[in-house]
Amino acid sequence: MNEQYEAQLQMRTNYRFFKESLFIRDIVRDRWLYVILLPGILYFIIFKYVPMFGLLMAFEDYKPHLGFMNSPWAGLKHFERFFSEPQFWILFRNTILLAIYNLVFFFPLPIVLALMLNEVRIGLFKRFAQTLLYLPHFISWVVAVGIFYVLFTTEGGVVNELIQKIGMEKIPFMLSEDWFRPMIISQSIWKEAGWGTIIFLAALSGVDLQLYEAARMDGAGRWRQLWHITLPAIRSTIVILFILRLGSFLDTGFEHIFLMLNSMNREVGEVFDTFVYMKGLTQGQYSYSAAVGMFKSLVGLVLVLGSNWIAKKFGEEGVY
Known part of the structure; x- marks a missing residue:
């Protein structure tokens, strides 16, 4: 033995x-x-x-001169303060609404644009269209918001001048609470939708062309080929990017929102990102702002884990 x-x-x-x-x-x-x-x-x-x-x-009750290890322990005090503040529900509502609008209106658009570009057969026109769609991504948010301000301001803005010429009253796009969210979403779409098509176009380039030839021989038109070949081929890519998108669900973009905020639209424009900046950097409440940021991260983690589990249940690969 x-x-x-x-x-x-x-x-x-x-x-x-x-x-x-x-x-x-x-x-x-x-x-x-x-x-x-x-x-x-x-x-x-x-x-x-x-x-x-x-x-x-x-x-902790963090003190810069004491450091991480010597600052007094506070437990869950900052989380309790954050959840008990009336402002929490305002921030939660504004952030959730912007996140949902981004998910509903912004996320599908790069997929649609990629499918449209994939159908273009004239190479020169396709490259020209891609260049036009990609260019806004390389413009900073400062410049992008400045362009929209020049176009939509009530003081000499091109859009409002046209509205006035047709006999209507000027619309305060940059100051109105009703127009704040549509402006944010439209700016995000203009700036980033074209850049988001890159991954989907790469996935579409891997589709076997023989499948399209076989479908045409069977009498399938463009729509049938799109529905039965193209979309199933990029389904896994869409699912993975959707899961990753949920991970940053509450990240509405600090710089973008901050540049659009003013005293007239703050009630609907203040979100977690700008709140962290105001409390942490301008008021020096480091521990409190860290608690708010951690809450955001935990929500993103839960959404990723949950959506990945659901994707696995439906037979998709998921992120991990």
Whole structure:
């Protein structure tokens, strides 16, 4: 029995050594790929994982001169304060509404644009259209909001001048609470929808062209090919991007919202991102703002885990 046990132990040791040898050999063989991967790994470690240590601030009465380790412990005090404030429901309502509008109106648009571009057969026109769609992405939000201000302001704005010429009263687009959310969504669509088509166009390029030829031979038109071939081919990509989108569901974009805020629309425009800035950086309430930011992150985590679980139940691959 002892000899048999020693033989099995020796076999396991040899097998483990063999696996480790293969692993080391693979690393040596692909060493340059790992070197290329290294900057990305360092980026996530330095800027994503290391800052997570700062979440400790949400459970402390953080004092900069005392540091993380010596600041007095506060427990859940800041979370209780945040959830008990009347302003919480205003922030929650504004953030949720903008997030839902983004999900309903913005998320499907890059898919539609990618499907339309995929149907274009004139190469020169397709490249020209793609360039026009991509360009706004490279404009900063400061410039983008400035362009909309020039177009829609009541003081000499092009749109309001046209409205006045047709006999109607000027509309305060940049000051009105009713127009704040439509302006935010339209700006997001103009700036980012074209850039969002890149991933979907890449997925569409991998569709087997023989499927379209077979469908045409069977008498399927463009719509039938789109419904039965194109959309199923990119379904997994749509699901994965939708799950990732839910992870940043409450991230409505600080810079964008902040530039559009003013005293006239603050009631509908104040969101978690701008609230964190006001409390944390302008008023020095670091622990309180860290608690608000952590709440946002936890909501995103729950949405990702839940949507990924649902996707798996429906037979999709999901994110993990």
